[in-house]
Amino acid sequence: MYIFLALVGIWTVIDLFKGYKKAVNKNIYLFKNLSILSGIILIFFLFGPFFLISPVKIGYSSLKSDCITLFYPTSYETRGQEIFVMTKEAEENVKDFYGNTKNIKVLVGLSNIDMLRFGSHPKANGAGTVFGIAIRESKATSNIIAHEMSHKNLAEISNVKTSAKFPRWFDEGLASYLGKMDYYKNEQDLKDDLDRGMYRKDITEWKGIRGIFQWLNLTFIKPNPRLIYGQTYLMVKYLFDEYGQEKVYDLVLKASQSNFDKAFIEVFGITVNDFHKEFIQYIERSPHKSS
Numbered sequence: 030m031y032i033f034l035a036l037v038g039i040w041t042v043i044d045l046f047k048g049y050k051k052a053v054n055k056n057i058y059l060f061k062n063l064s065i066l067s068g069i070i071l072i073f074f075l076f077g078p079f080f081l082i083s084p085v086k087i088g089y090s091s092l093k094s095d096c097i098t099l100f101y102p103t104s105y106e107t108r109g110q111e112i113f114v115m116t117k118e119a120e121e122n123v124k125d126f127y128g129n130t131k132n133i134k135v136l137v138g139l140s141n142i143d144m145l146r147f148g149s150h151p152k153a154n155g156a157g158t159v160f161g162i163a164i165r166e167s168k169a170t171s172n173i174i175a176h177e178m179s180h181k182n183l184a185e186i187s188n189v190k191t192s193a194k195f196p197r198w199f200d201e202g203l204a205s206y207l208g209k210m211d212y213y214k215n216e217q218d219l220k221d222d223l224d225r226g227m228y229r230k231d232i233t234e235w236k237g238i239r240g241i242f243q244w245l246n247l248t249f250i251k252p253n254p255r256l257i258y259g260q261t262y263l264m265v266k267y268l269f270d271e272y273g274q275e276k277v278y279d280l281v282l283k284a285s286q287s288n289f290d291k292a293f294i295e296v297f298g299i300t301v302n303d304f305h306k307e308f309i310q311y312i313e314r315s316p317h318k319s320s
């Protein structure tokens with residue numbers, strides 16, 4: 030959404046400039062158009078995608094700790110307190126992996142329209158945005174908040190300040206692992222998916238901006254979120270179980286400065302493809318105790 034906004038912004042400026050050159054009364058032209066533009070920007074701050082950084086938040090209250098600021102609708106006082114406790118819990122879980130993080134802003138939305146205007150997919154329960162995290166009030170859990178915090182931290186570590194640097198399976202899998210989202214799939218469920226040909230063997234190829242769209246497509250358009258979240262959760266869990274947290278963190282640090290595939294070989298001594306084969310063999314090794 031923010032990429033789209035930036036493009037619209039650039040287009041608007043170019044268009045304004047073209048119009049200015051053609052305008053007969055340049056002062057009136059400038060005054061009229063700049064008033065409209067500042068009106069739109071003001072609305073974006075007060076009600077739209079810049080809400081999280083707006084100094085004025087009508088109808089919202091905030092709660093603050095050392096590294097968390099939570100903004101919630103003032104009429105949801107009790108729920109706001111609850112979500113604040115969840116956020117602190119989430120921060121503890123994520124801190125164990127990433128270490129101390131910068132101040133993080135969390136914004137509570139109530140509806141699909143809220144989620145959309147705060148810069149997320151309207152149907153998402155939580156999302157990392159350029160300015161912080163948006164979370165849906167009715168679906169808020171410490172798991173989802175920790176998941177989004179992981180995305181945010183990973184983007185923050187990366188030298189390009191976006192988690193697009195990391196392939197989707199790793200970014201989403203790590204976020205789900207740190208969010209302790211063990212409720213999507215267990216090993217036996219994934220083995221059943223593998224047997225039925227539903228397992229996504231191509232998942233390691235979803236990278237960059239294109240990878241983000243492939244992921245969104247399977248999450249919201251052709252919905253199969255249980256499968257891909259569960260699969261990537263288990264892939265990353267396997268990395269933690271087999272190689273240990275320190276190695277995974279080492280991968281994050283190395284990959285954030287260079288290239289993920291290269292860093293992967295450096296840290297684990299095998300390619301991503303070989304790791305994926307190894308993981309699939311592990312899943313095939315039946316039986317897994319089902320829960």
Ligand SMILES: [Zn+2]
Pocket residue numbers: 176180201204
């Ligand atoms: Zn995610």
